[in-house]
Amino acid sequence: MSSDRNSPPFPTKEAVLDFIQQSPVAVGKREIARAFNLRGNDKIPLKQLLKELKNEGHFGREARQKKNNLDGRLPPVQVIEITHIDSDGELIAVPASWEEEQPAPMIYVLPERKSKFDLVIGDRVLAKLKRLDNKSYQGIPIRKLEAAQLKILGIYQITEEGGFVKPVDKKAKKDFILNPEYAKEAKQGELVLCEIRKGRSRKGLKEVRVIETLGAINSPRALSLVAIHERGIPNTFPEEALEEAEDAKKTELGKRTDLRDLPLVTIDGADARDFDDAVWAQPDPDNDGGWHIMVAIADVAHYVRSGSPLDNEAQTRGNSTYFADRVVPMLPEKLSNGWCSLKPNEDRPCLVAEMWVDADGELVKHKFIRGLMRSQARLTYEQVQDALNGSPDATTAELLDSVLKPLKGAYDAMLKARYKRGTLELDIPEFQVKMDEQGEVTDIVKRDRLDSHKLIEEFMIMANVAAAIELESRQLPCMYRVHEAPDPVKIEGLADSLHGMGIKFAKGQVIRPKVLTQVLERISDLPQAKLVNELILRAQSQARYDPTNQGHFGLALSRYAHFTSPIRRYSDLMVHRALIRGLKLGDDGLTSGEETKFNDIAEHISATERRSSAAERDTINRFTASFLSHKIGTIFPGKINGVHRAGLFITLDETGADGLVPMSQLPDDYYIHDEKNHTLTGRRWGREFHLGEKVMVRIMESNPISGGVALRIVEGDDDGELVPPKRDKKRGRGNHTRRKSGGKKPGTSPNRSRKK
Known part of the structure; x- marks a missing residue:
């Protein structure tokens, strides 16, 4: 054995065996040595230990059928996975591969040196275990493990050589073998979620077994499922969380402020199913030109208690994820669309930011109250805009003078403050996927950006600012929304x-x-x-959550926190709990344990937000590609939004789709790439492509699974064929990039026919 005093203790047979059995892929002596940090002469006894394990029957087909916990106890060293943070701030984990019918034992993770590991929900760790009782253990991390690919999503293909699964992940370089006995009822061409079989491989390919069949891949509704599974977004709730949601019931007035006679209204998109904010305004009689404003937010903290199964799952998800055909909510539907949704004419508990602004829209004072409200109406942005433009319907006509015009008056005042501080006013079009009842994409359209959208946005910003000011002034923990x-x-x-x-x-x-x-x-x-x-x-910079205030650059605000959407953002729930504790509004506020884990939670929910954004973006691309797959050969207008050695990236005006025109599809020439000025210039014909240039492109390929769109620039004749422009004597300088031309030199047959 190594005599190095700093080397870790040599692992026991049980520890090595557990590591091998927990590994999702085949491991050898090298991987085991790396996992236990063994070096030099330590590898000699490791070889002997592995030989002994094999002789004892731990390896082989029969050994793979054995369970890890024969006597009901976990082994002294185990691969565990962090699942949540409890109300005392403890990291809670379970065995990484738990296949028993009974619930997994709870493992309280206690790092030996807090600075050694930065663990968040979802991390896998090799840990020493100490049994506390029949259902719980204490775990001391030995090593943080790299995330292993445990599941793959792909298309089942049956060939003469057998069954295979082709991953939908564009980065995957190999297929997986799927033998008939592990295919369940999957059919050719169906989307399947598979688990990689431990240690199994053939012909250099890993073997998998089907966990779930997700339906025909050509079904448009499968496209969001691809993103859900590809990004690892949890989309089924634990039974305990569902049971807790089912037990939720109507909230009585109690010590709450009675706001049921106040004409609060919700204003959301026509397709919204959950309503977590309501607004009201009236002129402030004590401040000439000023306004008295209320923003009432669903009191999610009342239903989702810290450390409960609902809370653990909400924290794990971090936020809701929205697709054109479905929502993966942070909370079960019983709450998100039920007791936590501010439905019209129904009593709902709420946390209210009550604010007063002056004639210039500056926040003069504020306070927070816990109330019981009853929304007077569920309005859409379009309804409100039409009413303010002089065309109210039956619902908005009754609310126009008493509710909607005061809201508009307060908004106009707040706009003055917005312009004064100088926010970043980006105009980025948002595209909406239109679908029929069968889930087919019928159109991709730009969403209208109405004043009614901006009105609600400004009310929410003001409430978020008030929440940050309140927590900061009382020196309470705050989950800031940071944008550097x-x-x-x-x-x-x-x-x-x-x-x-x-x-x-x-x-x-x-x-x-x-x-x-x-x-x-x-x-x-x-x-x-x-x-x-x-x-x-x-x-x-990318916005994120942080318990340390660093301001919000885009909004030009010195402090900012998310308060207005606790149904769909865990950050907002944390802010609610901090306000409840600090203002003594109930016994369901922030716990001391949560406070100690603010940094970990901030990092985790920032990551889940990025995950959801990526999944939503991927799905929009896939739905758009599905729409364009029926328009192969059609010509669309677009603009060059990227100039690279690989070709030109084009954004289509009508759908917002991004596609690539490869170098091989540009007019035949020898192209010079000017990286600084973002241009490609043909050395022979002088045709220059530059950033922002308007172009006409033909759809050549469109793959709904990958979301990729291949384009070809058309210009010249009526058929859109590429005709080289007149020779330009100008020459550019930079990287010379030759367009592929079947081996011919740039000077040969510039007008030859192209592939269709």
């Missing part, structure tokens, strides 16, 4: 891009939101306006 100033390197790259389009932007200046907004105002009428908005967006 852009990285100077990104700003320099933005300046280069703008310069390449002939737009002035001084380098080295102090960047404030107002500076970027002024650029957008200057070019608002130019063809490049949309692209410049996107370039400025790309230059921004």
Whole structure:
């Protein structure tokens, strides 16, 4: 054995055996040595130990059928997975591979040195276990393990060589073998969720077994399932959480403030199913030109108690995820669409930000109350906009003077404050997927951006600011929504891009939101306006959650927190609990254990938000590709939004779809890539492609599974065939990039026919 005093203790047979059995893939001596940090001479006794285990019958077909916990106890070393944080702030884990019928034992994770591990929900850890009682253990982490691919999502294909699963993940380089006995009832071409069989491989390919069949891959509704499984978004609730939600019941008035006679209304999209905010305003008689405002938010903390099964699952999910055809909610439907939804004419508990603003929209004072409300109406953005434009319907006509006009008056005042502080006013179009009852995509359209949208947005921002001020002033823990100033390197790259389009932007200046907004105002009428908005967006830092206040650059606010959507964001629930505790509004506020884990929770919910955003973006791309797959050969207008050595990236005007025109599909020439000025210039014919240029493109391919769209620029004749422009004597400098031309030299047959 190694005599190095700093080397870890040599593992026991039980520890090594458990590591092998818990591994989702085949492991050898090298992987075991790495896992237990064994070096040099330690590998000699490891080899002997493995030999003994094999002789004892622990390896082989029969051994694989054995359970890890023969006497009901877990082994002294086990791979565990962090599942949640309890009300005392303890990290809770379970065995990583638990296949027993009874519930998994609870493992309280206690790192030996807190600075050694930065563990969050979902992490897998090799840990020493100490039994506390029949149902719980104490776990001390030995090593944090890299996330292993345990499941794959793919398409079942039956060939002459047998069954295979082709992963939908574009990064996957190999298929998986699926033998008939492990295919369940899956059929050719169906989408299947599979588990990788431990240690099984053939012909260099891993074997899998079907866990769930998700239906025909050509079904549009399968596209969101791809994103759900590909991104690892939990979409089934534990039985304990569902039971807790079912036990929820109507809230009585008790010590709450009775707001049921106040004409609060909800204003949401026509397709919204949960309503977590309601608004009201009236002129402030004590402040000339000022306004008295209330923003009432569903009191989720009343139903979701810290450390409960509902809370554990909500924290794990971090947020709801929204797709065109479904929602993966943070809370079970019984709550998200039931007791926590501010339905009209039904009593609902709420937490209210009561605020007063002056004539210039500045927040003068505020307070928070816990109340019981009854929404007077469920309104849509379109209804409210029509009413404010002079065309009310039967519902809004009765509310126009008493409710809607005061809301508009308060909004107009708050706009003054917004303009004064100089927020970043990006104009990024949002596209909506239209579907029929069968789930077929019928159209991709731009969402209207109405004043009624902006009205609700401004009310929510004001309430979020008030929550941050309240918690900060009382020195209470706050889950801030942080958006830092852009990285100077990104700003320099933005300046280069703008310069390449002939737009002035001084380098080295102090960047404030107002500076970027002024650029957008200057070019608002130019063809490049949309692209410049996107370039400025790309230059921004990514917003995140953090218990340390670092301000919000985009909104030009010194402090900001999310308070207004606890149904769909765990961050907001944390803010509610902090307010409840700090203002002594009940016994269901923030616990001391939660407070100690604010950093961990912030990191986790920032990650789940990014995960959901990626899944939503992927699905929009897939639905759009599905829509365009029926339009192969059709020509659409678009703009060049990226110039690379690989080709041109184009965004289609009508659908917002992004597609690639490969270098091989550009007019035959030898292209010079100018990275600084974002151009491709043909050395022979002089055709220049530049960032922001309007182009016409033909849809060549559109893959709904990957979301990829292949395009080809068309210009010249009536059929859209590529005709090289007249020779231009200008020459560019930069990286020479040859368009593939079947081996022919640039000077041969520039007008030859193209592949269709």
